[in-house]
Amino acid sequence: MSVRLLQICAYALVLTALLPRRGEAASPPPALYTRSQALQGASAFEWKCASCHGHHLQGGVGPALEGPIFASAKSDFTIQQVYEFLSVEMPAYAPGSLTRTQYLDITAFLLRQNGYPAGVRALTDRIASHCTVPLLYRPAAKASPKVVKSKALAGKPLIVPRVNAP
């Protein structure tokens, strides 16, 4: 199963490489996590991260974790880098203190908030730590129709676009 997801990740990577970069993502984003992971992640985030990164991920003493400044071509973060960083070094007052599942759920939540669709397969440590797909913010309005109509989303837009001036 995870092999499939790695393929999805790799496929997205190829597309990204082929399509011109215009600050925002142009390629269809891969579906790397499940809706339930993102929901679990939302509450874990609220509990363990929001005090510093904001209840709406808008930033506080820690940087914003959603939006065009966090996930930009200029930042040039990959999903792997962000996952590996946050699962080792966050939360700041007790780095590495969460469970693996919590870190994966939170990563799923960050993906959702930055415009990545949920899918049918769960994000695993193996996928997250190998997925070199760039993390690029995809505001709902600009998301490709494919994303919005994806089955996993079941017609419900999960992405609440927000412009965060930190």
Next chain:
Amino acid sequence: MTRFQAFLPRRSLWRIALSAVLLAPAAGAFAAGYPVVTNARLLHAASDNGWLMFLRDYTGDSYAPFRQINTRNVSGLKPAWDYKIGMKQGFEGSPIVNGRYLFVTTPKDHLIAFDAVTGKVLWKYQKSLAGVGLKTVCCDVVNRGVALYGNNVYMATLDNYVVALNAQTGKVVWQKQIKPADVGYAMTLAPLTLEGMVIVGTSGGEYGARDFVVALDARTGREIWRQYTVPSPGQPGSDTWPKGEIYQHGGGSAWLTGTYDPSSDTLFWGGGNPGPWLAKLRPGKNLFTDSLQAFNPRTGQRKWYYQYTPHDSWDYDGVNTPMITSLTYHGRRYQAIVHADRNGWLYVIDRRTHKLIYAVPFAHAISLAGFRDGLPYTDDAVRPAVGKQIFTCPSFLGGKNWWPASVDPATHMVYVPTIHTCMTMKGAPTFYKPGLPYLGETFKVVHDPNDSNWGALQAFDLDTGKRAWNHETRLPWDAGAMSTAGGLVFSGTPQGHLLALDARTGQVLWRSPKLSSGIIAPPVTYRVDGRQYVAILAGWGGATPIWGGDMVKSVANIPVGGHLYVYSLN
């Protein structure tokens, strides 16, 4: 123009109005209201009526020769004026005062000019941080205040600008970016003005930056010199780094304002922790991280150095203020640097021989085990590695963090804000990526097993190296100290009380009513028309609630929000 009417006596208004008509441009008409800050005034800032720079004067001793407010009458301190600023992040700034102008900076680089007597707002400025992610700012989005020169006021910003503004109008005169934002570098320090230059240093030891001190022309912003704290291959000190590119991410941040010794024409500036945190990744002493550096202020050439923590693996930045003073130790007179380091040791260094005079621990200190021939050595048993968790003291937050200590020439004491913390620390995988931290360690701040309190304000007799008094507190001591000729030490608490202690005994002589938030900033004092004032910013935040581990719980319910308070006798 109306802005200034606020604080001018009414009968002079018509004269101002008249001269504004006669003199063009209008701003010139008010020049008399703003005392020009000359080199001479900066060199004699210690005796100025204002508070002209970060730690009052070039010695960095935060000592004022004012005695109107003193041990006998301090209990009569009353609010003179106050101003609610708001904002939920930490307020670490020193109010800077020149004549009747008082300047305060806030988190996220706002700057407010007040009338120092009435509290009237004269102007406000806000640095635009649009498009800035504040990604590489570790310890709250703070600013520690401004510097003054000529008719300008200078601020260093989180996106690495130095901004020069007209002190009377708040209009930007020039601004210059010394590094791009969000790729490892940021600035939170108060600049230092010296001989027509404005000097700043960068933060970034957590992000794989290669940090530096830079001097700009105060009039134009033109860069005069830039000195990196981590040498490139071939430069002196480069043999203390592994070969290859690692020096480019070697840290050595220069994130606190330095001091200046006119007698030897030397600029002193601390170097911060090396990067990445995990020392195993960079064998060698890693000069000039965690070091006192002595520069020629005209060229930026390094004259000498003293490394406080060799080959640091515990984030013991050496940036705490190198205070300039003289003292008598074992019958000998010394021109000294006094420095309370993050590693928990108080260093007293000879400014002439560049050698250690003595060092004493002021907090539980294990990582730095002792001294041989005046040079420190570390305990290898408490060096973390991947798969090896260690326990050591103090924590990476230090026996003392950045909060300015104060040296009182009357008591010959140094007053040291202290925290009692230890930590667990372990090696972890890391990779360098601009915009992300570069640590290679995980960690947790825990209680000092030898002390059930989180904090203390301590006094050490500089002539003996012995502790003179100790004011212990359940909560961490997170604020700067200031001493005065009135025999007082002022500092603040996380609960939001400004305190005045007897400089000789440590007895609390006055405690302000609970302010609207906790205090992490240093107090300042100034005189206008013969009246002495004490000013302090309240506004909880900073590093402790972010990185404080087990300490976070103890400070979790402190209300936030910035507020400036000014006190005087009735």
